[in-house]
Amino acid sequence: MDDLIAFFSFQDPNVRYVAAGSVLLAVSSALVGCFTFLKKKALVGDAVAHSVLPGICLSFLLTGTKNPFYLIIGAFVTGWLALVLIDYITRSSKIKEDTSIGLILSVFFGIGILLLTMIQHSGNAAQTGLDSFLFGKAAALVGQDLIVFSAISILLVIVVFLFYKELALISFDENFAKSIGYPVKRLELVLTTLTVLAVVTGIQAVGVVLMAAMLITPAAAARFWTDRLGVMLLIAAVFGAISGISGAFISYTAPAMPTGPWIVLVVSMLALISFFVAPGKGIFYKIYRQYQIRKRILSENILKLFYQLSEEDGDHQKSRNIEELRTKRPIELKALKKGLRRLLLQGYLRINDNKWSLTTEGKIKGQRIVKLHRLWEVYLTQYLRIAPDHVHEDADNIEHILTPELESRLEALLQYPASDPHSSAIPYDQNMTKN
Amino acid sequence: MDSFYIIATGSLVAISCGLLGCFLILRKMAMVGDAISHAVLPGIVIAFLISGSRDSFTMLIGAGIIGVLTTFLIEFFHKKGNLQSDASIGVTFTWLFALGVILISVFAGEVDLDQDCVLYGEIAYVPLDLWIGTNGVIYGPRPLYVTGGVLLIVLLFITLGYKELHVTTFDPAFASAIGISTALWHYLLMSAVSLTTVASFESVGAILVVALLIAPPATAYLLTDNFKRMLGITVILGVLVSFTGYYLAVWLDGSIAGAMSTMAGVFFTLAFIFSPVDGLLAKQIARRKEKSVKSLV
Numbered sequence: 056m057d058d059l060i061a062f063f064s065f066q067d068p069n070v071r072y073v074a075a076g077s078v079l080l081a082v083s084s085a086l087v088g089c090f091t092f093l094k095k096k097a098l099v100g101d102a103v104a105h106s107v108l109p110g111i112c113l114s115f116l117l118t119g120t121k122n123p124f125y126l127i128i129g130a131f132v133t134g135w136l137a138l139v140l141i142d143y144i145t146r147s148s149k150i151k152e153d154t155s156i157g158l159i160l161s162v163f164f165g166i167g168i169l170l171l172t173m174i175q176h177s178g179n180a181a182q183t184g185l186d187s188f189l190f191g192k193a194a195a196l197v198g199q200d201l202i203v204f205s206a207i208s209i210l211l212v213i214v215v216f217l218f219y220k221e222l223a224l225i226s227f228d229e230n231f232a233k234s235i236g237y238p239v240k241r242l243e244l245v246l247t248t249l250t251v252l253a254v255v256t257g258i259q260a261v262g263v264v265l266m267a268a269m270l271i272t273p274a275a276a277a278r279f280w281t282d283r284l285g286v287m288l289l290i291a292a293v294f295g296a297i298s299g300i301s302g303a304f305i306s307y308t309a310p311a312m313p314t315g316p317w318i319v320l321v322v323s324m325l326a327l328i329s330f331f332v333a334p335g336k337g338i339f340y341k342i343y344r345q346y347q348i349r350k351r352i353l354s355e356n357i358l359k360l361f362y363q364l365s366e367e368d369g370d371h372q373k374s375r376n377i378e379e380l381r382t383k384r385p386i387e388l389k390a391l392k393k394g395l396r397r398l399l400l401q402g403y404l405r406i407n408d409n410k411w412s413l414t415t416e417g418k419i420k421g422q423r424i425v426k427l428h429r430l431w432e433v434y435l436t437q438y439l440r441i442a443p444d445h446v447h448e449d450a451d452n453i454e455h456i457l458t459p460e461l462e463s464r465l466e467a468l469l470q471y472p473a474s475d476p477h478s479s480a481i482p483y484d485q486n487m488t489k490n
Numbered sequence: 491m492d493s494f495y496i497i498a499t500g501s502l503v504a505i506s507c508g509l510l511g512c513f514l515i516l517r518k519m520a521m522v523g524d525a526i527s528h529a530v531l532p533g534i535v536i537a538f539l540i541s542g543s544r545d546s547f548t549m550l551i552g553a554g555i556i557g558v559l560t561t562f563l564i565e566f567f568h569k570k571g572n573l574q575s576d577a578s579i580g581v582t583f584t585w586l587f588a589l590g591v592i593l594i595s596v597f598a599g600e601v602d603l604d605q606d607c608v609l610y611g612e613i614a615y616v617p618l619d620l621w622i623g624t625n626g627v628i629y630g631p632r633p634l635y636v637t638g639g640v641l642l643i644v645l646l647f648i649t650l651g652y653k654e655l656h657v658t659t660f661d662p663a664f665a666s667a668i669g670i671s672t673a674l675w676h677y678l679l680m681s682a683v684s685l686t687t688v689a690s691f692e693s694v695g696a697i698l699v700v701a702l703l704i705a706p707p708a709t710a711y712l713l714t715d716n717f718k719r720m721l722g723i724t725v726i727l728g729v730l731v732s733f734t735g736y737y738l739a740v741w742l743d744g745s746i747a748g749a750m751s752t753m754a755g756v757f758f759t760l761a762f763i764f765s766p767v768d769g770l771l772a773k774q775i776a777r778r779k780e781k782s783v784k785s786l787v
Contacts, residue, residue, distance in 0.1 A: 156520070165752050
């Protein structure tokens with residue numbers, strides 16, 4: 056608890072630096088990541104993160120200093136080159152995009168490692184700490200570094216806001232953007248530049264491998280909550296900020312804990328929660344909806360079954376026991392019993408002496424399903440020329456989905472056919488007349 | 491002798507990775523290989539903690555399980571969550587990798603592993619890691635046996651399952667039509683990739699594994715249109731990469747794994763420009779010929 060107060064009072068300048076740095080980096084990469092995510096280029100961030108290493112080493116070899124400004128320029132050059140090469144290889148050979156991403160990523164990183172070890176073996180004392188670029192040292196961000204990185208992060212946020220409309224357009228519909236005269240090539244370049252800048256700055260905090268997460272994960276999580284780009288950017292930024300501050304806090308309370316991996320772990324947890332519980336797109340919601348649909352299909356099938364049976368012996372009020380139902384259509388016993396009880400509660404069925412019969416509402420509903428099934432069979436045979444013995448299964452599926460609007464359009468289109476391809480009568484509602 | 495051991499280990503890893511990589515890149519799953527090679531980290535650490543030793547069989551199993559779990563999670567988020575596949579890969583492996591790094595920091599005292607070694611490996615230590623029998627007999631470097639064993643498993647897997655792997659790679663619809671389960675072979679291939687990755691990890695590191703999974707097969711793909719020939723060229727390239735990479739590293743006094751990845755890139759670049767089938771030059775010449783033919787007409 057003391058730690059919590061000590062941390063969030065931001066009295067300690069070191070805490071201020073680390074917290075501000077982590078949050079800025081996380082937010083700016085989350086914003087840029089939304090656009091690369093929407094362009095389906097999420098893994099490009101991973102490639103850039105690996106490709107900046109040779110640039111950092113080359114820049115150190117050439118200038119001989121660890122000045123963050125020079126290192127960033129070096130990183131920027133090779134990161135950018137990597138993106139251009141990925142694009143070029145994909146466009147001008149049969150190599151697919153994912154292969155060229157993996158290829159450039161590993162080869163550039165390999166070159167980087169080779170250069171890094173050469174520098175280390177050369178015995179240059181100034182080189183110590185160069186490999187913090189590999190794993191990230193957010194907790195050690197101080198003074199000069201922080202000013203440079205914060206400046207870049209703020210610049211990123213400003214550029215995203217200035218080019219919001221243009222970036223949105225090329226992320227969603229590049230061809231449309233091209234057709235209405237947007238300079239798509241130049242805008243792509245802006246996005247590429249933003250991505251590389253975000254990676255170059257973020258790597259300081261979380262390291263090479265985890266930088267990809269800073270770009271992809273907040274965007275992927277935010278996408279589950281909304282369909283609007285503006286909201287998505289906001290949610291991604293908030294997730295980024297939460298994880299940035301938590302990572303900084305965890306490594307403040309437990310100094311042996313690495314900041315970067317904790318930032319990534321927190322944002323990944325937020326993403327996992329989003330994947331499962333987000334309304335509409337979340338996995339739980341989908342499972343629930345599937346369960347609902349299965350329940351409805353079962354109810355409709357049972358009512359249809361009653362109706363078909365009563366058609367055979369012309370008595371819609373007749374009571375039937377479970378065995379009789381199951382000889383016509385082998386529904387699993389447990390599911391059938393559950394379905395029957397549900398329909399009883401809903402007022403579609405009556406029970407008398409362990410025998411079930413249709414109520415008037417039940418009859419109307421069952422009749423409608425049978426009608427839809429047979430109408431669809433007529434439609435398939437007449438309009439799609441499908442053989443009558445091949446249409447049953449398809450109709451079995453579609454009968455649960457057809458809306459009343461489609462129903463009346465089908466009726467009109469087929470001109471109220473009297474019977475289906477198997478010459479069973481199509482039951483229309485008595486109160487309805489052909490008009 | 492030391493150089494021989496290093497080049498031999500590198501070649502064995504390169505051949506295992508390359509053969510599996512051929513299937514991966516044709517299935518558009520190159521990045522799944524990358525993901526597995528990073529995501530097995532927590533598996534290695536946990537297996538390490540349980541077994542308490544490096545050369546234990548548990549380590550292979552533990553990390554192998556995590557590897558397959560990774561591909562399962564990727565599929566799960568992609569299919570059930572409707573998350574686009576590249577993002578699904580990215581979210582899954584970074585999360586597991588972060589977990590692995592945190593586990594290493596928590597158990598730093600108990601685990602004889604560090605991040606540097608995991609990421610870029612230290613193949614230079616291969617000759618030092620000797621397998622010494624109970625009676626004091628030295629049988630040679632242990633990694634040589636491990637990577638050799640893995641290559642044997644990979645070869646056996648590809649030979650026995652060649653037909654199934656081939657058909658599920660090139661025509662999954664036909665495969666399911668004739669009753670070959672694409673899911674089963676997907677997970678078998680992923681298990682093989684995980685196993686290879688884990689076994690190669692300490693000797694060559696994650697990055698070289700990725701480079702060897704992707705670069706030689708991609709190079710071979712540019713050189714031929716015949717799949718069997720592609721496998722053959724990949725094997726040759728794997729050995730060439732290890733050989734030239736080792737000497738590049740000696741010459742520059744740098745990381746051997748880094749140098750091998752670099753050489754893999756050099757071979758790819760050469761094929762990209764000079765391949766008689768698909769190279770830039772060949773295409774340029776073809777275009778010029780076409781132009782001159784047109785001007786004659």
